Amino acid sequence: MSALYLDSLSIKEDDLTSSTENVSLEEDLDSDLEPDEKPQNNKPTTTAEVYLEACRLTGVVPVSYFIRHLGTSTMDLNHHGLGPLGCKALAIALVSNYRVKQLDLSHNTFSGRGGEHLGQMLANNEGLETLDLSWNHLRMKGAVAFSAGLKVNITLKHLDLSWNGFGNEGALAMGEALKYNNTLVHLNLNNNRITNEGVGMLCKGLEFNDTLRVLLNVLVNENFVRLLETTCLEHPSLEVHYGGVGGFIAKKPPKRLDPMKVIQDYLDQRKLRLWDFFRNIDKDGTMRVPVADFRKAVQVVCITFIH
Known part of the structure; x- marks a missing residue:
């Protein structure tokens, strides 16, 4: 799957203008990971080889930390300044990687284009269980593309998408993804510029979802609370932490004591x-x-x- 993804890789002008020139190696790559030492006339076979080839084609500097930790279950790549192209190289490498279970990619300025790459990766990856994408400026286009990948993902359980500027269009796409996704348990949508209209769209998706248990920090109004109460009757295990009317709903709101x-x-x-x-x-x-x-x-x- 990675080779197919790599073969279809193309660099557009807007990709080049957003190249992450400020990305630097944490330290020199080990000699056995150098691109020129892989077998000649053969397609990349390991995740490391796929990543190095993707970096070469996108024109970004490989992140040595990523290569060194490919065999681990937890990986922390926050604040690496990867940008859209660095995200693209990572996404290509992660398509067929099953070892990394927990991945922190927060604060990397992926933008909408990065959301597209991550959506394609998530649609094919069958290893990730926890993913932090907070503070990446995915915006509406990135949110829509990412949600399309989440819709068919079969392993992810915990997802942090806070501070990404989804807006109502992103909320609509996420609501649609939640109709079909049957693995996600914990979702953080804190500070995504989602209005009452967008929250209503999101809640419609929750009506069809049987696995989500926690939805964090959605600004709502009283109409949403009433709609949520109805949803919670159908899905009593769902917990929604929200602001706007100040409170927390777990199952059916408790009655006031007389x-x-x-x-x-x-x-x-x-x-x-x-x-x-x-x-x-x-x-x-x-x-x-x-x-x-x-x-x-x-x-x-x-x-x-x-x-």
Whole structure:
């Protein structure tokens, strides 16, 4: 699959203008990883060879850290300044890589073009389980392309897409992806310029999703809360942390406790009369109970009865 992806690689003018010239090697590549030492007249076979060839064709400097950690399950490439072309080279190499399970690519300025490359990679990769793409400026076009890949991905469970400027178009694409994706469990969409309209589109996708358990930090209004309550009835395991109306929903929102019912249950359980309850509050025997004292007594009863 990687070879096919590599064969179809082409560099466009806008790719060249966004080349990541500021990317530098963390240290010199090991001698056995040099491009000129791979077998002549053969297509790349290992992930490292595929990556080095992709870097050569895109004109970017290979990241030695990436090559050295290809055999590990966790990889941290945040703040590497990879840019769209560096993202393209990585995406090509990751298509057939099954060892890397957790990948942090945050703060790399991938832009919309990077979102396209990552979407193609995600549609084919069957190894990644956790992916952090926060702060990469994917924007609407990148969000749409990335969501298309997520739609058919079969392994990813945790995904951080915060601070990427998805907008409502990106929310619509993500909602569509969630209709079909059946592996994602945790999704962070914090700070993506998604309005109430976009959140509504996202929520429609949640109606058809049976695996997502946590959706973080979506700005909503009361209409969304009502729609979410309906969705949570169908999917009781779904948790949504959101702002805008300030709160958190896990399953069906809990009902407010009725203080008088709690007091009555408390008295019935202890075979007491209501008179006994008020007499205990009226320490001075004046037949008048200050509001503050009454509230304190009710709180004590609620805590005692509930626990």
